[in-house]
Amino acid sequence: MGTVTAAPARPSPPRRAMIAVEALDDLLNALRTAGYEPVGPTVGSGAIVLDELASAADLPHGRGSATGPGHYRLTERADGAVFGHSAGPQSWKQYLHPARRALFSADRDPATGEVALQTEPEAPVRYAFIGVRPCDLAAIKVLNRALRRPRDGDSGPFIVAVECTEPGAVCFCASTGTGPGCADRDGEFDLALVETDHRFLVTVGSPRGDAILDAVPHGTVPEGMLEATRAAVTAAESRMGRSLPATDLRVLLARSAEAGHWDDVAARCLACGNCTMVCPTCFCTSVEDTTDLTGDHAERWESWDSCFDIDFAYLHGGSVRTSTKSRYRQWLTHKFGTWHDQFGTSGCVGCGRCIAWCPVGIDVTEELTALDEEAAALSAPRTEEAR
Amino acid sequence: MSGSMLPRRYRVTENRRDTADTRTLCLAPLDEPIPHFRSGQFTMVYVFGVGEIPLSISGCPRVADHTLVHTVRAVGAVSAALCSAEPGTVVGVRGPFGTDWAVERAAGRDLLFVAGGIGLAPLRPPLLEVLSTRRDYGFVSVIAGARTPSEHLYRDEDEGWTARGARVLRTVDRAPADPGTRRPEPWTDSIGLVTDLLPRVPLRPERTTAYLCGPEVMMTHTGTALTKLGMHPADIVVSLERNMRCGIGVCGHCQLGPDFVCLNGAVTTLDHAEPLLAVGEL
Numbered sequence: 001m002g003t004v005t006a007a008p009a010r011p012s013p014p015r016r017a018m019i020a021v022e023a024l025d026d027l028l029n030a031l032r033t034a035g036y037e038p039v040g041p042t043v044g045s046g047a048i049v050l051d052e053l054a055s056a057a058d059l060p061h062g063r064g065s066a067t068g069p070g071h072y073r074l075t076e077r078a079d080g081a082v083f084g085h086s087a088g089p090q091s092w093k094q095y096l097h098p099a100r101r102a103l104f105s106a107d108r109d110p111a112t113g114e115v116a117l118q119t120e121p122e123a124p125v126r127y128a129f130i131g132v133r134p135c136d137l138a139a140i141k142v143l144n145r146a147l148r149r150p151r152d153g154d155s156g157p158f159i160v161a162v163e164c165t166e167p168g169a170v171c172f173c174a175s176t177g178t179g180p181g182c183a184d185r186d187g188e189f190d191l192a193l194v195e196t197d198h199r200f201l202v203t204v205g206s207p208r209g210d211a212i213l214d215a216v217p218h219g220t221v222p223e224g225m226l227e228a229t230r231a232a233v234t235a236a237e238s239r240m241g242r243s244l245p246a247t248d249l250r251v252l253l254a255r256s257a258e259a260g261h262w263d264d265v266a267a268r269c270l271a272c273g274n275c276t277m278v279c280p281t282c283f284c285t286s287v288e289d290t291t292d293l294t295g296d297h298a299e300r301w302e303s304w305d306s307c308f309d310i311d312f313a314y315l316h317g318g319s320v321r322t323s324t325k326s327r328y329r330q331w332l333t334h335k336f337g338t339w340h341d342q343f344g345t346s347g348c349v350g351c352g353r354c355i356a357w358c359p360v361g362i363d364v365t366e367e368l369t370a371l372d373e374e375a376a377a378l379s380a381p382r383t384e385e386a387r
Numbered sequence: 388m389s390g391s392m393l394p395r396r397y398r399v400t401e402n403r404r405d406t407a408d409t410r411t412l413c414l415a416p417l418d419e420p421i422p423h424f425r426s427g428q429f430t431m432v433y434v435f436g437v438g439e440i441p442l443s444i445s446g447c448p449r450v451a452d453h454t455l456v457h458t459v460r461a462v463g464a465v466s467a468a469l470c471s472a473e474p475g476t477v478v479g480v481r482g483p484f485g486t487d488w489a490v491e492r493a494a495g496r497d498l499l500f501v502a503g504g505i506g507l508a509p510l511r512p513p514l515l516e517v518l519s520t521r522r523d524y525g526f527v528s529v530i531a532g533a534r535t536p537s538e539h540l541y542r543d544e545d546e547g548w549t550a551r552g553a554r555v556l557r558t559v560d561r562a563p564a565d566p567g568t569r570r571p572e573p574w575t576d577s578i579g580l581v582t583d584l585l586p587r588v589p590l591r592p593e594r595t596t597a598y599l600c601g602p603e604v605m606m607t608h609t610g611t612a613l614t615k616l617g618m619h620p621a622d623i624v625v626s627l628e629r630n631m632r633c634g635i636g637v638c639g640h641c642q643l644g645p646d647f648v649c650l651n652g653a654v655t656t657l658d659h660a661e662p663l664l665a666v667g668e669l
Contacts, residue, residue, distance in 0.1 A: 103392045106479075108435055115435055115477040119393055147637055257666045284639030287632060291436035298436035302392075305639070312640060313630050316462040320629065326668035334642065341645035 014183070015204040017218040018225060019193075021082060024056035027160070030215035031128040034208075036158050039095065040130030041088065046074060048088035050095075053130060060085060067168045067241075067352065069361030083131050083195050086168030087351045091280035092140055095127055095157070097147060100303040103287065108296045128158040134179035135171070135351040137161050137188050139280035145343045146283045154208060161189040161205075165196070165232040169241035170352030172365055176244065178349040180236040194229040201229045242352065242365045245372040249346070252372055253337030257329070261370045266325035268360050273306030275354035275362075276331065281347050282306070307331050332367065391635055394433045394479025395421055397455065399472045406538050409460045409505060410470045411445065414480065420453035421480055425487035426512030427626065427654040431634050432457065432469065433479030440465040441631040443509035443653075444483065449519050455480065458508035458540065484634035486654040488513040488624060493596040497525040499588060501581050501609050503532050503601020507540045509626055510600050518551040526595075527553045528588035532581040532605070534560045536572040556584045581605065582612040592617030599657075600626045607664055610657045620658035627652045627660060644669055 019027070028038045038053045043060050053059065064075040065085040077084045104119045132140070137159065144152070164173070164180035173179030183192050183203045190209030193200040201221060204210050245252075276282040286305035291298045305312060308327050313320035321327050339347035348364070355363045397414035405411055421430065426448045433439040440463070446456025461467040472478065490498065490513045498517060500510045510529075517524055529548065533539045536559055545555045558577040565572055577584060581601075597613055599606045606625045613623055629641035629648040641648040644663045646655075663669055 104394075106435055108477075113475065113477065115396060115479075117393060117396060117479060148635070257669065283637070285633075286638070286640075287439070289436060289438045295436065300433075300439075307639065307642075313642075315628060315630055321668045323668060330642070330669075338642070338645040342647070 015210060015213070016221050016226065017202045017204075017213060018221050019200050019202055019216060019218045021056075021198040021200070023217050024059065024082070026216045027212070028053055028056060028128075028130070030212050031158060033215070034158075034212060036126050036128035038128045038130050040160075041083070041085065043074065047072065048074070048085045050088070050090045050092070056082075059083075059131070064166075065168060067170045067356045069170065069355050069363050070358055071361070072356045080198070081166075081195055083162040083193075084166055086164075086166070086171055087133060087135065087353050087356075089278050089353065089357060091136055091278070091351070091353070092129055092132065092157075093143060093280050093282075095129070096140065096143060097283060097304075100301060103300040103302050105300070106298040108298070110294070110296050126157070128160065130160045132159050132161045132189070133164055133351070134161065134182035134185075135164075135173040135176075135349045136280055137182050137185065138173075138176075138178035138349040139351065141188060142281045142343070142345060142347060142349060143283060145345070146281065146339075146347070158208065158212070159189040159191075161192040163192060163194045163229075163233050165194065165229075165236050167236050167240050168352060168356075170355040170363075171240050171350060172242040172244060172352060173350035174237045174240045174243070175365075176346060176348055176350035180240075181230075181233040183233075194233060196225070196229055196232065199225075201225055242355070242363070244350075244365055245369045247372050249336040249368060250340045252368070252375055253333045256371045256375060257333070259371055259374050261367070261374050262325040262329050264370070265328050265362060265367055266323065268362055269308075269324050269328050270359060271308045271310075271324045271327055272359060273308040274357045274359060276306040276308060277304065278353040278357045279335075280349065280351060280353070281335075284312075307334070332364065335364075336368065391481070392633070394431070394439075394481045395419060396477055397480045399474050399476045399478060400454070402470075402472060402474060405458060405540050408462075408470070409458060409538075409540065411456060411458045412469060412472065413446075414455040414457065414478065416453050417477065421455075421482050423451060423453075424448060424455075424483035426490065426516050427488035427509060428483035428485050429509075429631070429634075429653065430455065430457070430480050430482030430484065431631075432465075433481070434465050434468040434472070435477070435479075437468045438465040439479070439481075439632070440469075441484075441634070441649075442469075443626070445508040445511045447515035447519070448512050449516060458505065458511075460505045481634060484631075484649055486652055488598055488654055490517050490598075494523045495525070497589070497591055497595040498527045499590065499595055499597040499613075500527075500529045501532075501597060501599045501601070502530070503581060503605035504534065504538065505540065506599075506601030506605070506626070507531050510598055511541065513598060514548065514553065518548060518553060521552045526589045526591075529553055529555045530558070530581050530584045530588065531555070532558045532560070532601070536562055536574040554588060556587060558584055580608070582609055585612060585616065590616060590618075593619075595622065597623045598625075599623065603628070603664060606657075607661070610661065614657075620661060621656050623657035624654060625657055625660050626654050627664075629653075 062080040064077045189205040192203040335347040396417040401413035429443045442457045445458040461470040562574040631641045631649045636647040636650040
């Protein structure tokens with residue numbers, strides 16, 4: 001009694017500003033000055049790939065992408081938009097969870113047999129991720145949780161998110177609740193942009209984002225820009241190429257272990273593992289032990305692995321999952337079902353990469369719909385038969 | 388991350404032959420030892436340049452001198468290298484990982500240990516632990532099965548376990564003729580499945596906790612038999628085996644439904660494990 005507890009401060013509206021497309025170079029320079037290495041989308045190998053950005057000219061100005069099941073092509077855009085593309089084959093996973101990394105090396109003294117183990121000191125690169133889509137922003141969070149990493153706060157990459165106004169044909173982030181907007185996701189980004197007519201609405205999401213914006217030429221938000229950009233993001237929600245069945249997928253998958261539809265998918269699935277490689281949240285790894293020719297220097301490397309590999313669940317005597325059906329079931333059930341049990345969220349962020357990069361065009365949204373229909377058919381009252 | 392993936396160095400101090408393909412290794416730390424283990428936990432053991440495998444600990448957790456005892460069956464490159472490791476060899480150890488048998492939770496109850504083959508190795512720590520505070524428990528019974536007489540582990544310990552108050556029963560699938568002498572291997576105990584011996588142990592279903600370790604089919608079969616005898620699946624504890632590589636739930640290999648066996652197992656109760664094991668290729 002007598003202690004006055006202040007009511008929690010009502011969060012004031014975030015700081016917003018407008019920057020012109022020409023200021024993107026200033027943004028990259030400000031980030032570099034602050035000690036970050038900017039990486040972001042650029043055109044390479046006939047796709048939008050992620051790479052170091054020497055200047056804003058490296059960004060894919062005027063390039064879009066056309067996607068479909070088993071299909072991805074770059075397109076030209078008349079409007080010159082910088083972030084007018086949907087997800088490319090890579091994701092931020094390649095920086096946060098590299099495809100291959102050394103765990104340790106070991107040296108054995110040939111005379112005494114004594115062994116010394118050492119880890120390579122990691123020289124941490126402070127990345128600035130430019131152009132992170134809301135789906136991929138969610139994927140960063142999901143991936144870090146799966147890798148049981150603490151929240152990295154200010155030591156983590158600087159994130160410039162770009163809200164989505166133009167979803168692709170394989171996108172379904174509206175179904176997973178991970179897009180197309182992200183301006184309300186406090187603490188997940190430092191700056192969030194919405195692109196419109198060679199200008200960007202900027203929303204500040206962190207104190208370090210605030211400091212960077214100060215170093216970039218910017219203006220006040222013109223009248224109507226906030227409303228117009230919000231409307232564009234909201235409109236994108238209704239233009240998703242795909243959607244998930246409106247059911248509790250965790251429940252559906254828990255009761256679908258013996259579903260007949262797995263045989264149908266297995267008849268098409270090549271078990272190539274492409275879906276797991278392009279997935280921004282698939283985190284599984286394997287290790288490889290090597291020695292040099294003297295036999296006295298050994299190394300242990302970690303690399304991405306896939307649950308589609310027959311040796312993935314190997315035990316002496318054989319693999320636990322020999323059939324393609326069981327491996328596809330493991331992947332889909334983990335991603336949309338048991339991920340909830342393990343990490344409290346879905347493992348899918350609706351980016352659609354697994355659909356575009358499946359060589360036979362298997363579409364998770366269609367497979368889940370088919371499983372849902374099978375479950376519904378099984379539980380429906382069989383009135384016809386009863387008669 | 389690299390800290391938990393970097394092994395600590397241990398030296399092999401002893402390598403005892405158990406059976407034709409199985410050895411028991413004693414390891415002593417060269418670096419700061421790994422934290423003390425609980426019975427039923429496992430470690431990841433690294434052999435220089437060959438690789439790393441999960442091994443359950445087979446030594447007594449009451450021995451707190453930082454040494455580790457592992458019983459290894461040569462079934463692959465790493466386990467074969469370990470079986471042939473001379474005393475003095477340096478290996479790497481990470482851990483201890485996973486859940487434990489938690490025998491202290493069964494204080495005052497009857498205990499039944501049922502092992503199949505090398506499954507007796509992970510059950511040795513809780514058995515030794517129980518026998519060191521024998522008065523805390525009711526009946527303590529051990530049923531151990533192996534394919535043939537010469538594949539039985541720790542037979543030289545039966546007398547000591549019996550003297551300390553355990554009823555020990557052993558069985559084999561068959562007692563084949565020795566290829567040299569063409570005579571059957573000497574075997575005076577039973578021939579048959581471990582479940583055939585259940586009538587020969589004092590079983591008060593509601594007062595008993597059972598610990599099963601062995602091939603999956605042996606554990607589910609024994610679990611079914613014990614359930615039929617009136618035991619509750621929550622009182623039947625099993626140790627699962629899946630492909631465990633990291634030990635810390637980040638490599639993804641050991642998943643069994645919602646579980647990471649290296650974190651939520653390997654030891655778990657049958658009421659939890661049974662529905663998972665019932666689905667083929669899960």
